[in-house]
Amino acid sequence: MLLSSDSSVEHPETPPTGPGEDAGWRRDSPSVGEEKLRDNERMSFERTFDENALFRICFVCTGNICRSPMAETVLKSLVKRAGLEKQVAVISAGTGDWHVGEPSDDRTLAALTARGYNGSGHRGRQFDPSWFANLDLVVVFDRSQERILKTWASNEQDMSKVQLLLTFDAAQAPLVDVPDPYYSDAPLFDQVLAMIEKACEALFRQITPGIRQGVS
Numbered sequence: 001m002l003l004s005s006d007s008s009v010e011h012p013e014t015p016p017t018g019p020g021e022d023a024g025w026r027r028d029s030p031s032v033g034e035e036k037l038r039d040n041e042r043m044s045f046e047r048t049f050d051e052n053a054l055f056r057i058c059f060v061c062t063g064n065i066c067r068s069p070m071a072e073t074v075l076k077s078l079v080k081r082a083g084l085e086k087q088v089a090v091i092s093a094g095t096g097d098w099h100v101g102e103p104s105d106d107r108t109l110a111a112l113t114a115r116g117y118n119g120s121g122h123r124g125r126q127f128d129p130s131w132f133a134n135l136d137l138v139v140v141f142d143r144s145q146e147r148i149l150k151t152w153a154s155n156e157q158d159m160s161k162v163q164l165l166l167t168f169d170a171a172q173a174p175l176v177d178v179p180d181p182y183y184s185d186a187p188l189f190d191q192v193l194a195m196i197e198k199a200c201e202a203l204f205r206q207i208t209p210g211i212r213q214g215v216s
Contacts, residue, residue: 053089055211057137059165060145064094064124066182067141069104070193071165073112073119074200082204087211093127095148100124105182111189115197132158139165139203142177166195169202 050056057075061068072092079088094100102124103109112119129152132138138161140146146164153159166172178195181188 050086050089051134054087055137055207056089056135057091057139058127058131058135059090059092059139059141060095060127060149061092061141062095062145062180063099063182064092064126065099065102065105066108066180066189067178067192067196068092068094069108069119069122070112070196071139071141071200072122073117074193074197075204077117078200078204082208084208084211088207091125092122093125093131095127095145097126100126105189107181107186107189110186111193114190115193127152129154132161135161137207138162141165142180165199165203168206169199172199 059068059071059075069092072090075088075090079085079090104112104119104122104124109119127138127149132153138149140149140162141164143164146162149162150159153162164176165178166175172195175195178192178199179188181192
């Protein structure tokens, strides 16, 4: 999706930092995406995630249309190539609800396609704090998301599940954050995808031995 003239409405730079009255962290007025989900029985954690998998990971960015769908697509590809689809479950979500029910940004899809991935099936969802109990790892892309997710965590164990993506890749770790390409142009989307690919490969190398041990 291309930027509108009032992009602050579509994808605010400052995501929510505290819970609403409901567990879904929704605004009082439903967004178009929320209405779509209600019409489609609303997307649920259980319908999109295999809770029987040995390792369950959720990538979380701000709107769930740029960075986190990239990482979900990349890691799923690595998992599939390794023959571990039944052992590793991967989803993604956003801290905000601005793009719930929407496909990935057009520039995200273009960057993925150029590198041989298919991200067309993605639809945006918002992270629900109740998911923590069923996840082994919650991977974020910058320190603002890290702060928000740790605020949403109800205990130390859940807080410890929240990790910055680049910390898994020693070569990129000094950068700390993966930049948000939303307000930029296509070349930054390509650059961000390259960063995510390297970090996901490093992440997958680290979790694979334990997963294979659990299978044997």
